[in-house]
Amino acid sequence: MKLVSRHQKFAAVFVGLLASFTTKLGKPTYQLTTKERVIRPIFVRKAFPFQGLKTLTLIILAIVLIVCDHRSTSFVPVRKVLSAVAAPIQYAVDWPVQVVVAIQDNFRFKQTLLAQNAELNAQLLIAQAQLQKSLALEKENLELRNLLQSANEHNEKVLIARILAVDSDAFIDEVVIDKGTPEGIFVGQPVLDASGIFGQVVQVGPLTSRVMLLTDPRSGIPIQVLRNGLRAIAIGNGETDRLLLPNLSVTSDIKVGDELVSSNLGERFPQGYPAATVTSVKTPPGSSFLIVSAKPTANLDGANLLLLLWPHNSIKP
Amino acid sequence: MNRQSTGFIILTLVIAVLLTIFALPMWLRWIWPDFVLLILIYWSLHIETRSGIFTAWIMGIILDIFGGTLLGEHALALTIVIYLIFKLQKQIRVFPLSQQAGVIFVASILYLAIVYWVQGAISAAPNSFLFWVPIVTNTLLWPWLSMWLQKFRTTR
Known part of the structure; x- marks a missing residue:
């Protein structure tokens, strides 16, 4: 029985080959019967072999x-x-x-421009007045530092960068700026906007760089409560306007509205720049740690221009 | 039907990438559909002569470069999804659009789950439930996108 079927197969293959040859010649003389057609798929090449x-x-x-x-x-x-x-x-x-x-x-109207100009002039005047005051304070500070024989803090170099209108993935809190290696940008460089600390540089290219926002889950910034000097770390949470302050014990002196400034503990962010404001303090029952969340001071969602900082981290004893 | 000019395919993919990287307000960014995924699924459904797996991989790398994610993250997700879609191509293609949208729903879950898994592996998993919203927007967008592309292809 087996032998017979094998013979039949051979015969069918032979006939099939013959048929294909004849069709190639353009003269289909032999028509396959239904029984012979069953074995045809053997000859069909798989469409996507590997x-x-x-x-x-x-x-x-x-x-x-x-x-x-x-x-x-x-x-x-x-x-x-x-x-x-x-x-x-x-x-x-x-x-x-x-x-x-x-x-x-x-296409802005002249009057709007004039009004804007006047407003900016007023702001400049106020800023200059504050600067004079802060210059005096800086001088005083320098003298005190000299008295304490600690290293001087020099003026910091800054550079203005523009955020390109391109987005990262929704869960990646990064922006692309228009400055790169030629300007001397480096990984870990602190970035500010007009109102506070914005984030840090995480990747530098020849034409663009990437800045990670404070709210990125990978970001953490050492901060200090301005009111009493309490130290903590503000970590990102992936939400646009919320930072978390973990590991603060329930006895910590922190309350809603406290200003948080950078503390230069990791020697990455310069000291004393506004970073966030405490928005809620919760004491979970049975836990020894507070749940503290804060709102970043910088305009993370709407900023257009950023300040890149070259800090002098030379506060060494 | 089977033969489609490569130029048109590349054009749709480029538009998809541009739509993905264009700056948007934060809330819109979260619900923004994964255009590249949808376009790749469309072509892998409607072209028999090419599998599109390598294209999917390359598109994934491009998404990783622009999106700031780890190199290979989206490439991995897209390769797996497109492979499965291509395997089931003949079944899915004859589905009505509503049922195809169901397939897109599952494919989007798989796609986002792989991305979520990779992010979790480097302990930076997105902890907002908004991360999963594109599943819904992808599903809702699919019938429209499919019909539009069909129309463009037939008029050309």
Whole structure:
């Protein structure tokens, strides 16, 4: 029985080959019967032969990339090159926004401009007055420091950068700025906006850099309560306007409305810049730690211009 | 049907990337659909001659570069999703649009779950439930997107 079927198969294959040859010649002389057609799929090539293998390779490659990018510092130059490739596209996306802003500026009424000018002049006057006062205080501070024989704090160098109108993933609190390696930007550089600490530089490229906001889950900033000098760390939570202050014991003296300033404990953020304001203090029953949340002072969602700082972390005894 | 100019496919993918990286207000950013995912699913459903898995991987890397995520994160998610979609291509393609939207729902969950898992592995998992909102917006957008692309393809 088996033998017969095998013979039949051979015969069918032979006939099939013959048929294919004849069809190639353009003269289909032999028509396959239904029984013979059953074995035809053997000759049909699979449409995507190594698709599973290809997918597996790509998946493994992706995982290797993830691990390398996360673990190894050797990926920093790769990232730099990729950011250089991405930069022109980011600028291209940013360009129409700038055009709209420019058009808006052009079509502003003279009176509005005059009013704005007057207001800015008034603000400048106030700022200058405050600066004079702070200059006097700085001088006094310097003298006191000299008395204490500690190192002097020099003037800090600053640079203004503009945020490009491109977004990161929703859960990544980062912005792209238009300054990079040529300006001497470095990873870990503190970034401010007009009203407070904004974040820090996490990646530098030749044309653009990435700034991580204070609210990113990976961010943490050592802070101090302005009122009493209590130290804590404000960590990001992924929400736009909330920082968390963990590990404060229930006996800590902190209350709603307290100003939090940077404390230079990690030697990354300069001392004394406003960072956040306490918005809620909760004492969970049975726990020995407070739940404290604070609102960042900086305008994290709406800022347009940022200040990059070159601090002098030379407060060494 | 099967033959589609490569130029048009690339154009749709470029538009999808531009829509993804364009600056938006924060609340809109959270509900913004994953355009690249949807476009890739569309093409892997409607083209028989190419699998699109390599394209998906490349698009994932591009998303990672612009999105600030780890290199390979979106590539991993897109490769797996597009592979599965392509495997079930013949079944899904004959579904009515409403049922296709159901497939998009599941595909979006898988996509976001992989991204969430990678973020969790580096202990930076997004802790806002808003992270999952694109599942709904993707599902709602799918019938429209599918019809539009169909229309563009037939008029060309």
